[in-house]
Amino acid sequence: MKNLCIIPARGGSKRIPRKNVKPFMGKPIIAYSIEAALQSGLFDEVMVSTDDEEIAEIAKKFGAKVPFMRSKETSNDFAGTDDVLLEVLEEYKKIGKEFDILCCLYSTAPFVSSKRLIEAFGKLNTTIDFVFTCVAYSYPIQRGLHIVNGKISMLWPEYVNARSQDLETSYHDAGQFYFARVASYLEEKTLWGKNTVGLILSELEVQDLDTITDWKLAEMKYNLLHP
Structure with missing residues (x-):
């Protein structure tokens, strides 16, 4: 069985310029993803998909491979993750390399660890084809609110008197990494196929990185996790 880790890292980030290589706690943020993937020992190849020469050089410095550069079609603002992954798999196929398992690991995931990658990989079995990280709200x-015509009301009024501890826990995608069986991924063209399970992370391990405030919060969390 051959396993591939793909780290997408486009050069044209808008909200935080050069986000994929911006220093985080003393080193480029992409380094955390590369190092965790390499330290896990899970992958036959850890590669970075990028259209940017500086990102490519930094990726190689920290041990990742950049066997080819990303195309213009998958480097614009409208290309999605699936477009990138499908292109990478096709480019590898052209040079005679095919894989059984892929992991899409985002480049701005400083809380990722080899332990969590190994834990998620272990959830793949004969009935599970996809695994991704999630975190509880x-x-x-169920106690959510919305504002219509300036007036606030509950989205689900039937829960107005429900105790929070009696309500079902809900989760959302943590946006850190995704495992998939390549055959199932190519068939379903999604990282969230029919047979998917979640790896639940704590709130300390998850932080969106869309603003400078987000970035500062992530550094605070990192310091709490690594005193």
Whole structure:
């Protein structure tokens, strides 16, 4: 069985310029993803898919491979993750390399660890084709509110008197990494196929990185996790 880790890292990030190589706690943020993937020992190849020469050089410095550069078609603002992954698999196939398992590991995931990667990989079995990270909402979504014509009301009024501890826990995608059996992925063209399970992370391990405030919060969390 051959396993491939793909780390997408486009050069044209908008909200935080050069986000994929911006220093985080002393080193480029992409380094954390590369190092965790290599340290896991799970992968026959850890590669970075990028259209940017600087990102490619930094990726190689930290041990990843950049066997080819990303195309213009998958480097624009409208290309999705699936477009990138399918292109990578096709380019490898052209040079005679095919894989059984792929892991899409985002480049801005400083909390990722080899331990979590190994844990997620272990969930793949004869009935499970996909695994991705998720985290619980910090407050029950059943008590959610919306504002219509300036007036606030509950989305689900039937829960107005429900105790929060009695409501079902809900989760959302943590946006850290995804495992997939390549055959199933090529058939379903999604990282969230029919036979998918989640790896639940704690709130300390998860942080969106869309603003500078997000970045500072992530550094605070990192310091809590690594005193």
